[in-house]
Amino acid sequence: MSGRGMRGAAAVVGVAEQHYRRGEAPHGEKRMTLQAILAACADAGIDPRQIDGFVSYAGGSNDGAILGGALMIDELRWSNMMWGGGGGSVAAAITNAAAAIATGQAECVAVYRAMSQADTGRLGYAKYHYGSHFLAHGIGSPAQICAMRTQRMLEHGGVPREAMRSLVLAAYHHAQNNPTAQGYGRPLDVETYENSRLIAEPFHLFDCSRESDGAVALILVSAERARDLRQDPVYLLAGAQGAPGGFSELIDNDLGEQYMTAGFGPANNGKPGVAERLWTAAGLGPDDVDVVQVYENFSGPAVAALIDHGLCPPGEAAGEFMTVENLTAPSGKLPVNTSGGNLADSFVNGLNLAVEAVRQIRRTSPNQVVGAETSLFIGGPMAPLVSSVLFGNEDTL
Template sequence: MTRGIQGASAVVGVAERHYRRGQSPDSEQVMTLRAILDACADAGISPREIDGFVSYAGGSNDGPILGAALGIDELRWSNMMWGGGGGSVAAAIINGATAIAAGQADVVVVYRAMAQADTGRLGYAKYHYGPHFLAHGVGSPAQICAMRTQRMLEHDGVPREALRSLVLAAYHHAQQNPTAQAYGKALDAETYDSSRLIAEPFHLFDCSRESDGAVALILVSAERARDLRADPAYILAGAQGAPGGYSESIDNDAHYSTAGFGAANNGKPGVAERLWSSAGLGPDDVDVVQVYENFSGPAVAALIDHGLCPPGEAAGAVLTVDNLTAPNGKLPVNTSGGNLADAFVNGLNLAVEAVRQIRGTSTNQVAGAQTSLFIGGPMAPLVSSVLFSNSAALREG
């Protein structure tokens, strides 16, 4: 359970910089430092006050190195989340919230940077997949997630159209977001359907784009957050983990077609159930969702795992373009354009949009949004989710 972090901290500063793949004018380290400085300016605090650094999915931009460059007064918390890809992105935010709740740090920055010139591309995940995959020509996230998604479509009965609706909604949102890479590039159903296959059942537009960029979020205690700004995004709840055996090292688990947020193999509550239990809320209480779409299929599976839509054929009635589109949809999803149509900085940019929804500053704002759910990378060895809220929802929760 994560009751100890409920409402104890809040995000008070956010920043993101993103560029088309390979076009960053700076190194990962320089982009990271610039993003942290921007986030501190957004929060109204000095970067010297940062005493905690949290990141995920590898990288060489360690907290002590960044702290020295920023001239911080003291380093008290420095962690890297394991798990592969973007599965641990929300867990990184939980990690920062835990440090603050436990009194181990006062000002924590959660960050991630990617630059093709520094670390190459993520499309071929040789660092992650074992020889049992590579020996058979399976070496990319697209191929792994395609197999799980195909099972979800064929065995579970989720309609193929649900994937298309998620993609079209993301591209629709991108048309109102001037910084999105798909801005000015509207997508219709015919273009989507006729695009080339990447790994069945994924067409071109089902796949996230890779970007150069950096993202930073500044977390402080709830008490300080209230002094800094009128619209902090409180950490209401968070959870991370995976059912036993749910990893690419086996890939023959009982939950093969899910996103990994469900119950453990021993029947104990999984990530999604622990999130709701900790929050004291349920899926019907969520106003807006940012779900990590490495590919459209895993994102659909993640929405099902969290109880935001039913499984099987019934998912198609909920996952329609109208329902998924802000401001009037019943389940507005990925309101900046998401990894598919906005940018892909290993998913942390989705957390920034989740915070913007709480602030009321999104380019596709959901009116009166009090709760904003951020779901980390699905179909990964470890998955995670975090629920943000404003002060009103925090009191109700």
């Protein structure tokens, strides 16, 4: 089945998230995952025993057989892990669930992720995808790798650093209307941002995502079944994943201009990349997007991802477009990360952003975009593999 053939075949009908400050979760990852899945099922009005598929990403030991047994499901038909490192495959996990439903491999799929420092430690140091050439030269954190690419974007690409600052300030602005955000009650101003300590040039403290304990779950079913459930369906219009050849943690020596991008651009042979394939499958384009949730591992990659998707102009013009006014709900030109995002709300490897993308279509966001019909979720930019998914309401089908 082609990407276009999947359009509108599956819908998100239940969502749930819980998050805590790093190291403060009251339970381990398995229990938090089960709690999130049960809450998402309650949100949808679905019996958890009807789940027959599980999809996660970026590692973890609680696979479909383990969770299915704990939930006493009737049958397990789909149990997948999306590879790619970090949060690059987070949107791909949702597309994977939709593909299973569209092709009849499963009927009710849970997409989930849990993180607990007590169980799996921190993500902010040398884990996952680090070649020996990185570690031998003192490069041992995602911040350092993304900082090099971002510095290239600023110096060679001509993107002003103010574009990054606006993204951060917009996230903290949104967090002030979200009582569950970790940045709630802690507004951020330009002076505080600029004077914060340097982490890895050009990233200062507030350019870097939080790392939270917690769990997130989404429940997907067929579009036909979704219309009879409790919540208004949020349809998957398109999803795409991949990376240009050479966009790799093993060599980190991308061809041409790719090094300063987020990885959503064309392949080395000129064929369409992730962003273009997404728009083609959706039958829509950047101008049709009402609101965006972009994974900000750090502010620079998020800006690069918006440029890759055609949502923000490249070069100097990015600074003119990326203003706090344009990026904030309810009526900015392109509201971004309306819950506060990974920077000011929480970071459960980015899946919490997908929940906010769904809320925008449901009209239940703490910073609701007026008349939102399409909601784009962009997975971890500058990761070895990246992904995006576009959601829409019934009027977009």
